[in-house]
Amino acid sequence: MLKAVKVLVLGLCLLPLAGMADETYVEGKDYQVLSEPVHTPDPKKIQVIEFFSYACPHCNAFDPVVTPWAAKLGDDVQFDHVPVVFHPSWEGLARTYYATHEVGVEEKIHAPLFAAIHQDHRNLSTKENLVAFMKEQNVDAEQFAKVYSSFATDMRLKKGEGLLASYEVTGVPSITINGKYVVAPVNSGEDTFTHMLKVADYLIAKERKAMQ
Structure with missing residues (x-):
């Protein structure tokens, strides 16, 4: 069971929870501090995770903003995506993220997949x-289908569920910073x-200073 977190949101795809916040960068208002830090893969880098779903309209709106921002993060920052499954219908799209990442077409498919769902409905x-969509995008549909249903993808889904619980994330889009903060x-x-x-x-600057 996810721990209760006062995520303060405006226009969030939720595992429902809502609140209010002001303009200042204040703990408990603009960001949450985790009760227990989460282990990150590389102690020499600041890990930033975007929790999202292709099915979430707010994630669709956020993507054109967060993508160029993430591209400009320093070499000391590791940016990752973690797809969430708040509803059973979202599982296939989470599998799609992991499959396209494994096949090596994540960047090619990421924006078109959002567009197909939210613009083309x-x-x-x-x-x-999804297999038919991959064919349209000139992706090896047979390879995609194999990875989509693979044991490795099953394990990635379970790992994602574990991260969701550890980071106490109840709505998307959310960004986590270095195993300590949720925005x-x-x-x-x-x-x-x-x-x-x-x-x-x-918060990235705060972590960068702490690591020096």
Whole structure:
């Protein structure tokens, strides 16, 4: 069971929980401090994770903002995605993320998949429809289908569930910083996602200073 967290959100795909926040970078308002730090893979790097789902309309809106931001993070920052499964219909899309990552087409498919779901309103909740979509995108559909249903993908899904619980994330999009902090959209008085990334920048700088 996920621990209760007061995630302060505006326009969030939720495992329902909501609240309010102000404009300052204040613990408990703009970001949450985890009760127990989460182990990160490389102690020499600051790990940043975006928890998301292709099915989430807010994640779709956030993607054009977070993608260029992530591309400009320093070499001392490791940026990762973790797809969530808040609803049974989201599992296929989480599997798709892991499969495209394994096949090496994640960057090619990432934006088109969001567009197909939220602009073209296509039903991509089934394996059959996803395989057909991959064919349209000139991806090896047979290889995709094999990885989609593989034991390795099953294990990645379970690992993602574990991270979701450890980070106490109840809504997406959310960003976590170095196993210590969770940042979600808040009613900041400025563009919600811009504010979110400013808070993330602040926490990355905080961690960078602590590591020196």
